[in-house]
Amino acid sequence: MPTELWLGGALVAAFVLYALFGGADFGGGVWDLLASGPRKAEQRALIAKALGPVWEVNHVWLILGVVLLFSGFPRAFAALSVALHVPLTLLLLGIVFRGTAFTFRTYDARGDKVQRRWGLVFSVASMLSPALLGMCVGAVVSGDIRVQGLAVVSGFFSAWLSPFALAVGALALCLFAFLAAVYLTAETREPGLQEDFRRRALGAGVAVFLAALGVLVLAREGAPRVWAGLTGSPFALALHAATAVSAVLAFGLLLARRFWPARVAAAAQVGLIVVGWAASQYPYLVVPDLTLQDTSASTATQRALLVALAV
């Protein structure tokens, strides 16, 4: 297998891991914002406890993805950071505020007004970031980013503000919230809290289904290439069948209150969706002008990167 395929695979792996771990952290912030009912404070405490030791590690997968992209596929990175300059900048602001607000809140535990304000910043930033991330993904697959030579010729806004891209943003948000709620059911032994998050997971699951339907409908017009990829090859169909099975499974297990297996099924569902996204746009990195092959770095660099990754 040529080195650029291995690197492409590593890139997809980084995004899957980021969705599974970093995504759930974002989702935790969403539930922090939506905390309600008699156990409001306990819900927030559980979220903070689950996130505390891990969010920085989880964050590394995003950095890994960016580094792989700019050293393995430099031209694609350059094109994306020009075409998506605005949403990526906003995403950065979201990431900055989410991380710092969470840490400030945790390490300055006094329960005063300052601390509560940080909580609000943390949760709002947690909602905006995944939506922006989804919009960027939507723009990449839609085929609306056009590149000639080294220059981006499609402007700085239309690609990520198309209805299709917005729908992908909504899907990403729902998906991460769903994932977080399912994870949280297995983070506590307290039945009341488990019920809270089980109900939230089921609600978010329905939202995921609706958003996915919306993306599918809009894809026909908004992302013809993906539409063809989704419905065309047998491999893609198998992937989507597997995704559907794990989604149904996750739902069933939640209904049956089998929280640990539900967690695995939900993770599989999200992972498969990311892999499905990658498969449907292969061999393109930026549909329809840049492919994995023609943006790739020299073989020596790619080898060195793969060795560095293996370490």
Next chain:
Amino acid sequence: MDLLYARAQMGLSLAFHIVFAAAGIALPLLMVLSDLKARRTGDADYEVLSRKLAKGTAILFAVGAVSGTVLSFELGLLWPAFMGTYGEVIGLPFALEGTAFFTEAVFLGIYLYGRERIPAGLHLFSGVMVALSGAASAFFVTLVNVFMNHPTGFTPTAGGPVDVDPVAAMFSPGWMHQTAHTLLACYQASAFAMAGIHAFVLLRHPGAAFHRKALSVALPLACVTALLQPLVGHQSAEHVAREQPMKLAAAEGLFETQRGVGLSLGGLPDVETGTTRYALEIPKALSLLAFSDPDAEVKGLKEFPRDEWPPVAKVHLAFQLMVGTGGAMALLAGVTLLLRWRRKAWPEGRRVLWGWLLCGPLGVVAMEAGWLVTEWGRQPWIVRGVMRTAEAVTPVQHLAAPFWTFTLVYLFLGAMVVFLLVRQVAGTLPGREPPEREVSHAH
């Protein structure tokens, strides 16, 4: 105009990031040192200190992590042509930095959340790993800057670099001095800041035993780094004199090529008249320092095309600031070690404490000035000799907007961090409850 905003935003982001990066590298070392002291002396105060430092590390590390994330995106958002063309040449150290960072984050999690839950030996080991991987990530990322100063490992062509050798690029000439100098700078800046804080408390509360112990943890590191740094800096200067004569000429404000050149202290270079005024000169010292020969020839700026000059006045002032503050810190370190040697204990006299208080911020000042020397001294190139900064900048317009946004964000975050750290220190003042204060918020 947009180029200026892009440069300002990059410079600001880095200047902000490096403070937290330095703390992320050095505080874990100080934390492990006080853990070791706690084990050796059985004194619980050192353990309290280590906990405080760990809390500080967690706050600063988080800010370092997010500001570092901003940087890795900004490389593309602001300089797409640089990354699009040279990303493949210099991606390797970035990838390795990622690995080191991953290790650091994992062990920091274990260290912070495992103090009561895992055996003491394992806990100490994870602290050591945090300190080591922090140093490793600084090492790797500094290699990128070494490459930008002196690119190797590829053949430039009109269509971009060919024959790429990423390992050679990673170890471009000068890598040893520059990484050593930067790492020392990180330790020195943090140790001086810590010593300054505790000296401040001790001046107001002379009896505070906790702070005396804290000072005794910070001082050894501060003294050793402050004495080593001028030596390593001198090596760097010799390298720059040989390989990047234009940068040296700018740093010294030297316009005419001469033999037996003196070292100018202070002074304001004026590019219009090609002179440096108001400077004090130590005869023949520059020739001696840079080439180990009092009569050696040193090239002046006029030797080089005018459109390749860096901003001379800025480079000169930044260099003077770094060397001046470095000298002051080395002096204080020398005096402190002398007193310690004569009295067999770390000095606690008011005069010495005042010295440490005043020098507390200088480490950070010197570190920032040093980066300005190497960045401004490289202009107008982003990769010296092959790509100009103006060619690398993004075509996106209205860069003023992100620049001002991030400026505000950094100011706000900086103020918050200071506020939180003040609260941490206030909790240790003798006989005092931490003061409850309100901050005004920007939302």
